[in-house]
Amino acid sequence: MRYEDVSEYVAKLVGKGDDVQVWVGKRSVELREHGVYAIDPTRGRLLELLARLGSPKTVLEIGSGAGYSALWFMKGMGSDGTLDAIEYNQAVAKVLETAVKKAGLEGRIRIHNGPALSVLRDLQGPYDFVFIDADKDEYPDYLDEAIRLTQRGSMIIADNMLWGGAMVRGDKRREGARGIMAYTRRIFNDERLSSLIVPLGDGLAISYRLK
Ligand SMILES: C[S@@+](CC[C@H](N)C(=O)[O-])C[C@H]1O[C@@H](n2cnc3c(N)ncnc32)[C@H](O)[C@@H]1O
Numbered sequence: 240m241r242y243e244d245v246s247e248y249v250a251k252l253v254g255k256g257d258d259v260q261v262w263v264g265k266r267s268v269e270l271r272e273h274g275v276y277a278i279d280p281t282r283g284r285l286l287e288l289l290a291r292l293g294s295p296k297t298v299l300e301i302g303s304g305a306g307y308s309a310l311w312f313m314k315g316m317g318s319d320g321t322l323d324a325i326e327y328n329q330a331v332a333k334v335l336e337t338a339v340k341k342a343g344l345e346g347r348i349r350i351h352n353g354p355a356l357s358v359l360r361d362l363q364g365p366y367d368f369v370f371i372d373a374d375k376d377e378y379p380d381y382l383d384e385a386i387r388l389t390q391r392g393s394m395i396i397a398d399n400m401l402w403g404g405a406m407v408r409g410d411k412r413r414e415g416a417r418g419i420m421a422y423t424r425r426i427f428n429d430e431r432l433s434s435l436i437v438p439l440g441d442g443l444a445i446s447y448r449l450k
Contacts, residue, residue, distance in 0.1 A: 310338070
């Protein structure tokens with residue numbers, strides 16, 4: 240069984256999401272030159288299912304892009320759930336704002352248009368879920384903030400944990416690789432966390448806070 244065949248098989252079963260998600264997916268592709276690389280629907284479905292299982296009331300997303308992953312979280316959350324979305328690119332944040340309106344989620348998705356580390360400093364939490372998907376070099380700093388902003392029972396999730404295979408090869412040369420390596424070491428060695436990298440797409444790390 241080849242991994243690519245399995246991914247393709249599962250992707251076909253999952254489909255592409257609802258109309259607004261398809262719209263946001265297309266806008267995300269158009270925004271690639273700005274560094275917007277949305278998760279694929281398979282990882283999206285996993286985020287939706289984690290939200291259904293964990294029933295978070297508050298989600299923090301670091302690196303929201305046009306909102307594709309945020310919409311998957313919202314699908315799995317109850318109608319009282321809210322999401323704080325951090326996105327530093329103004330043009331991208333504008334598209335995110337349109338997506339939020341199209342999905343009828345005004346008031347439930349709050350957009351913070353600024354650099355993640357300075358926005359994070361002003362947030363208090365606690366958050367039930369934190370999703371990390373911005374600057375890879377800053378992943379260890381995001382983890383510090385995620386720990387500060389969460390508590391026992393919270394979940395910290397991070398995308399791109401395989402980094403196109405660089406992590407598996409131990410290749411430190413690709414930009415961002417060192418940040419992801421440091422993040423990986425920490426989530427598997429911190430006794431407050433129980434962690435796994437799920438090898439879907441570019442790899443999703445799921446860490447549950449034990450304490
Ligand atoms: C991989 S994309 C996010 C995709 C999104 N999570 C999704 O799946 O639809 C990363 C996003 O993080 C933003 N970003 C990168 N570095 C950032 C930083 N330091 N602060 C805030 N946003 C940042 C980029 O502008 C980009 O939109």
